[in-house]
Amino acid sequence: MEDTRELIEKYALQNAVKYKAAPNAGAVMGKLMGEHPELRARAKEVSPLVKEVLAEIEKTSPEEWQKRLEAIAPELIVELSIKKEPDKGLPALDGAEKGVVMRFAPNPNGPPTLGSARGIIVNSEYVKKYGGKFIIRFDDTDPVKKRPMPEAYGWYLEDCNWLDAKPDLVITASERIDRYYPIAEELIRRGGAYVCACPQAVFKEHKDKGIPCEHRDQSIDQNLELWKQMLDGRLAEGQAVLRVKTDMSHKDPAIRDWPAFRIVTTPHPLVGDKYRVWPLLDFESAVEDHLLGTTHILRGKDLADSGSRQRYLYQY
Ligand SMILES: [Zn+2]
Incomplete structure (x- = not known):
């Protein structure tokens, strides 16, 4: 009991936190029986218990409700932050019938936020719904401006556990840089990127x-040579970046020949200091989504540009 x-x-x-009012007995009973059908047979004993608990909660303040709920069931707070369409749950994903591969890709440069919890839940819920693979990918390739915190990696994984969203695979981008270099080189060979000084x-x-700029028309051989110089240290930090050739007259300046790699010492x-040439997020993320066979990506509005930039990469 x-x-x-x-x-x-x-x-x-x-219920109380959601409506900022004393909890409603009917709603609580409904949720309880809905989530735990095994209790339905015991409704007679459960009902007085509900009344008892509700009476206790009514004596405390809304601030205390929030605090107590955070302490005993943070996942239920997160649930409240996810706006669900009435009775529909998550909106359907196109082309998901055969299963999905979805990822949540935080930069562990700080502790998980409510937004991260939302990302973890929504992505993993889709994987539960359609079957497939849920991946946590640490996009940790910026050692300076968005410098990762070593302890934060574990915090994200702990969050996954308590959100009942255990990943099938955990990937750390900074450990996979070796996979990105050959792709950059191939991109140069195909004329899709150039070293810009x-x-x-x-x-x-x-x-x-x-x-x-004057570097855009360098030959492929010139670019390969300069790329080598970026990697072996003949070019110093700030002296060169590798740019993806897009369209210098694209209506959105953010899309114009965006940088894919830079030197960071x-x-x-x-x-x-295993690596001195680091991919920027757009490149790393696009390549990983491809390598991991990601089928569906849920993007925040802030990353809408990213999609447009990455489309150029896939064209080469
Ligand atoms: Zn240039």
């Missing part, structure tokens, strides 16, 4: 005006 009492408390608090401000001017918290 102790367990049942705890369940009642969780659902009652969730423009100082940032100079390239920005070109980008804003929509005109190519600050040691990475996980892999140290």
Whole structure:
């Protein structure tokens, strides 16, 4: 009976937090029986227990409801933050009938947020619904501006556990840099990328005006040689980046010849100074989605540009 009492408390608090009012007995009973059909046969004993728990909760304040729910069932708070269509649950995914491969890809440069919890839940729920693979991928390839915190990797995985969203696969991008270099080289060979030695401000001017810089027309051999120099240290940090050739007159300047790799000599918290050329997120993410066979990507609005940039990569 102790367990049942705890369940009642969780659902009652969730109901109270959701409506910012004393919990509704009918709603709590409904949720309890819906989630735990085995209790239906015991409705007669459960009902007074619900009343008892509700009476106790009514004596406490909304702040205390929130705090207590955070302590005993944080997943129910997260559930509240996910706006569901009435009775429909998650909207259907196109082409998901044969199973899906979906990933949640945080940069572990800070602790998980409510937004991360949402990403973990929604992606893993789709995998549960359609079958397939749920992947956690740490996009941790920026050792400076978005420097990863070594302890944060574990925090994300702990969150997955308590959200009942255990990943089928955990990938750490900084440990897979060796896989990205040959792809960059192939991209250069296909004429899809060039090494640009423009100082940032100079390239920005070109980008804003929509005109190519002097490096855009280098030969493939020149680019391969310069790429080698980026990797072996003959080019220093800030001296060159590898750019993906898109369209210098694209209406959105953010799409124009975006950078895929840059030189960073600050040691990475996980892999140290093993690499000096690091992929930027657009490249890393596009390549990994391809390597991992990701079928569906749920993107925040902030990453909408990313999709447009990455489409150029897939064309080569
Ligand atoms: Zn240039």
